[in-house]
Amino acid sequence: MKKMTLALAAALLMVSCGKAPQKDLASHVIVIGLDGWGTWCMEKGEAPFIKSMMEEGSWTLNKRTMRPSISGTNWAAMMNGTPVEFSGITGNENHPTFTPILLTEHNAQPTFFHVMRQVRPEAETGVVCEWGDFLNYADTLCLSYYKRIEDPEAHPDAIVEESVKYIKEKKPAIAFIHIDALDHMGHAYGQGSAEYYAELPLVDDRVRRIVEGVKEAGIYEDSIIILTSDHGHYGTGHGGDTDLEITTPLVVFGKGVRKNHQITEPVIQMDIAATVAQV
Numbered sequence: 001m002k003k004m005t006l007a008l009a010a011a012l013l014m015v016s017c018g019k020a021p022q023k024d025l026a027s028h029v030i031v032i033g034l035d036g037w038g039t040w041c042m043e044k045g046e047a048p049f050i051k052s053m054m055e056e057g058s059w060t061l062n063k064r065t066m067r068p069s070i071s072g073t074n075w076a077a078m079m080n081g082t083p084v085e086f087s088g089i090t091g092n093e094n095h096p097t098f099t100p101i102l103l104t105e106h107n108a109q110p111t112f113f114h115v116m117r118q119v120r121p122e123a124e125t126g127v128v129c130e131w132g133d134f135l136n137y138a139d140t141l142c143l144s145y146y147k148r149i150e151d152p153e154a155h156p157d158a159i160v161e162e163s164v165k166y167i168k169e170k171k172p173a174i175a176f177i178h179i180d181a182l183d184h185m186g187h188a189y190g191q192g193s194a195e196y197y198a199e200l201p202l203v204d205d206r207v208r209r210i211v212e213g214v215k216e217a218g219i220y221e222d223s224i225i226i227l228t229s230d231h232g233h234y235g236t237g238h239g240g241d242t243d244l245e246i247t248t249p250l251v252v253f254g255k256g257v258r259k260n261h262q263i264t265e266p267v268i269q270m271d272i273a274a275t276v277a278q279v
């Protein structure tokens with residue numbers, strides 16, 4: 001994991017772009033975010049595909065969520081690469097609570113999508129998400145495509161179908177896919193509940209089918225896939241400072257990524273932005 005802020009990563013990418021072409025690590029980055037996927041469920045939980053991804057790649061179960069352990073703060077940090085003190089995104093509101101330090105020409109938080117637009121304006125970038133508010137943090141003016149799945153509880157396969165369709169048709173340079181089901185179970189039944197554990201293999205299978213889609217698109221050999229989460233749960237909520245809420249997994253695998261490697265360096269949510277930008 002590269003240790004730098006997104007602003008620094010952006011500066012480095014732009015500098016390297018201005019001077020000599022930088023060799024990409026991979027042509028495609030697919031980020032799959034599982035809302036409310038806490039590390040606590042991985043010891044007893046049934047997630048055969050995710051566990052096989054760990055063997056195929058590099059992983060940590062000790063990634064730190066940003067405080068507060070709320071969705072908006074964390075999805076934003078993953079994409080903009082800055083702490084809440086920079087971004088002002090202290091919760092799920094559709095606007096920062098205080099003035100952000102960094103703003104783009106669109107008056108939005110700079111994200112890795114914005115970096116890509118600047119470095120490679122023609123690149124295909126997209127978001128498919130189940131939580132509509134995700135788009136508040138995704139810098140939509142810098143996206144080629146975005147889609148929100150309506151009523152995902154009634155249509156649990158739609159996220160897979162829409163994501164795979166998009167990946168096959170457009171072969172995006174960066175795609176971010178957000179799956180909400182585990183968070184629903186956490187809020188409805190609580191951390192450690194049988195219902196949450198029952199949902200985990202279903203979500204695991206959705207991840208498997210999305211990765212299959214990357215293979216069917218013919219880009220798997222030239223892709224890096226990042227699987228991670230915004231926060232865990234404590235009881236039926238989150239937002240607090242318990243280990244159950246702030247400890248989340250990160251799995252990275254694909255082209256050039258070390259296999260069966262446990263990341264022992266400290267990793268925090270905003271590191272993901274710099275990692276995507278670096279690829």
Ligand SMILES: [Zn+2]
Nearest residue numbers: 035036071230
């Ligand atoms: Zn969440």
